Amino acid sequence: MNKNALPRRAVPAPTASREVSYRHGEPSPELKLVTDALFRHIGKPVPRKEDERLITGKGRFTDDFNLPGQVYAAMVRSPHPHAVIGRTDASAALALPGVLAVLTPEDMLADDLQPIPHNPVPSTNYDVKLRASDGSFPFVGPHYPLPLKKVRHVGEVVALVVAETPALAEEASELVDVEYDVLPHVTATAEAFQEGAPAVWDEVPDNVLVDSRFGDEEGTDAAFRRAAHVVKRRFHIDRVTAVTIEPRAALGHFDAETGRYTLYAGSGGAVRQKGEISKVLGVDRERLRVLSFDVGGNFGARNRVYVEFPLILWASRRVGRPVKFTATRSESFLTEYQGRDLITTVELAFDEAGYILAMRADNISNVGARCVSLSPLSKGSGLISGSYHIPCATLRARAIFTNTMCTQAYRSSGRPEVTFAIERMMDLAAEELGMDRVELRRRNLVPPDAMPYTNPVGQHYDSGEYEKNMDRAIELSDWDGFEARKAEARARGKLLGRGFANYVESSIGTPRERAEITVTEDGRVEVIIGTQPSGQGHETSFAQVVADMLGVPVERVQIILGDTDIVKEGGGSHSGRSMRHAGTVMAIASAELLADAKSRFADLHGINSSDIDFHDGVFSAAGVSTDIFALAQATAADKGALHAAHTNEMHTPVFPNGTAICEIEVCMHTGAPVITRYVTVDDVGRCINPLIVHGQTHGGIAQGVGQAMWELCAIDEETGQPSAGSFMDYGMPRSDNMPSFTCEIAEVHSPTNPLGIKAGGEGGTTPALAVIVSAIVDALSEFGVRDISMPVTPQRIWQAMRSAQRNQDNLDRSNR
């Protein structure tokens, strides 16, 4: 490969005048001290502290909790995608002995429950601003726990039944007779915004709740007029569901004596659940306690409030008993918040030499029956230009309602979609321009000396060495050995294809996080933090940070999360925010705690605090020394517990980035694909625990590959019924259909936060869709296949080969 075939184009150098600033103030002496002393534990593959508990059945998942006298709820769900709700007859259900209540929308209105305040429009300074076509704030469709007049998707809860046993509740729920006046429906993303499509909400007759335009239209038009080549394509990144191993569950209790509600419910962050559910119930925040301990998978699906949570709390108040609800797998398939579902049309203008001049993108996000989150559209909008320097771009971003389950941020919200688009475009453009696809990318990458770099839609990439990632991945993949592997595969009747994708993504997330750190008298360090792990190993990696800061063994540090009576603030876990926000606030709180400890030590021994040395958890000066635990004990009586609390706000996003390469063998006869090689290089910023980051990358890859190869929330457009409602039809990544991965971590520290962290939870997923499809298309290139839609099932691949062959035969015939 000739790297220097053409001189690199100059990319504007970072300018000082940009709004973005990476100043965090001079580190305090304490922070500097700990920064210098850091990294005894940080960066080490410390095995996860939580694993033993989790794999020996000692986890505390929601369904593990039971309260005396509890009863059970079952949901009555709409069988129709769109209908007016008529009379509800609950008499048969209520006649069953042991059925305590059937609650309907009328009951809900009588008790004045409010819609869930999802607050779906992203609002940090760094989010793109999404508005309705007339510039007004988008109508999002009120999300009452029970719908007022109409049902708008299959599976929507229309009533709930409370009974003495779960079996009875379920049986009774089938006896509730709801009349429906069926309305015409629309489920397909491509149909909903067309003239004449049925309106999901009367308030938005064309179903388009957001229609915003960004970028430099004039400049882009001019660049397109100048262009030597224009490449244009439309892609649909279809809908998937999270398939968390633990279905959602909740146990709710209203205590009539104290007037307080308690909710056990695994989620992406108990503090948010508390805030929003208390508003639904119309009570003061402090009258609701939410407990969320171990969570069996989230991936975004659990970040938003589910209607069942306020419903069972309300039901508990109504029946005077604790009420439990555990979703079945079928209910999960039908009504867990789903992911993706974006149609994007992309146009790239190139000059003669293959440099990109400009880009036009038109993105349409299907939010489902109501809008619970615009994060996918917003996040993706900011990253349409990917890892490439594109001087000029325009973007039209639309969100549309359909009669389907709501979509929500799903692992790497919005980014795999736009990464798919730009990376597929790079492959297609290379083909059309007759250039090598790696060289075309190389030519257009944002170079390190342009960092921080402002992309054409206004995102400020903080740091990264994109070309280096690419070269390293190429090396790790044994790029040059490909032709030999391809010939060998061919001899076995297999077509070998190679996929390539770069990516850059953004991690923003709720800006506030709080840490409270206490050195206990019995020799532990307790850290209270408001994030919510669902398998990410916070109890280990967070402990590593604090252990390093305070110079104590990692085993002594205990992370406490999940109970809103203890954790008062906290942004939860999403958007790759946890390590960065928690790491930073824990570092600052630790520094404050050390400052206090130092002055206690000085007082204790009557010495000047500037002479004190701190090392390995031990303070020493003038021949005396005390370790931090002894110090806490010795000073507790006078000065109280050795403790620090800090709340930190950080708005500046970070931009993890990297490269993925894979190889796939396709059976020439059946179309069956097998991944034979998968390589990634991921810049996660500073890596606290490589064992955990690799685990995250592996899982992230499987999740992205799953969407590319098997997963699809298929819906029959005629009937509006979901047609992949179980594992019989919804294919999953499994240990036996995944290869062994070669993953390397690149650490380009982010200048945006003291520890230099970016994020490591989503980079595996972001390029996976693109790299898989790229490999399949490469394998099929000899048939003239240029594109294929996801999931790339054996049938789809076989059909693509088949129709390409037929076209070829027809061509040959007409040429004869």
Place this chain on the structure above:
Amino acid sequence: MYLYDTTYLRPGSIDEAKALYDAGESPAFLSGGHTLLPAMKGHLARHDRLIDIRRIPELQGIAEDESYLTIGAATRHCDVAAAPVVRNCIPALAGMVGTIGDVQVRHVGTIGGSLANNDPAADYPSAALALDAIFRTDQRTLTAEEYFQGLYTTALEPGELLVSVSFRKPEHAGYAKFRNPASRYALAAAFVAVHADGVRVAITGAGNDGVYRWHEAESALGHKFESESLDPLRADMENMSSDMHANAEYRAELVKFCTQKAVTNQNCITLL
């Protein structure tokens, strides 16, 4: 998710099982329960009594004689797959049973349950048809052709108990399966057995009407037993089922390819 109320009973003999069945209002025999219980949990079936037949001695065991390998109806998949007698006598059968579902499924599911259920995507029916099996019930004896009667349908009368199945020993046999990428059941599979009196090709997973014999393939292979003999053939599209994972055209292709692989790889199994 939850069964309607039912009574679980565990007889020790065929007579006792029959008596319990006759006294029920909507009874069902229970074997591994891997099909029956999910149907009941999904409220697709309601039975007032479940009569567990797994402790009845006549439904147990694997035995071999000159011409047949006989397996008791309540024998679990794992036991068939691991039995030396099956591996020696009909390696393709042992291999096939070893590909059913996963480890958990194979340790609970039974041959009788599978054949009584006659799922159009199940594996056993193809082996039974290609190996010219004899089905013994508490009342009579049926040939495979008589026994299989279309999707989820068999000749068993209500209350008739399948006791054992005898597979005719072939000279050699092979099984090839293309799995549904989601469920891992057969999207198409072929069991090809060579008997002294001819070749039998049974196809499962693909047919509109459940398991069937592909007669054209049988006669082509009767002329010359090699995969090329099938090159000119095409599975009958009219007869193919169609769903989101495979339309009729694709299934027809898979049927042919599986059959060819089963021919090439005799005495073993091929997972595609």
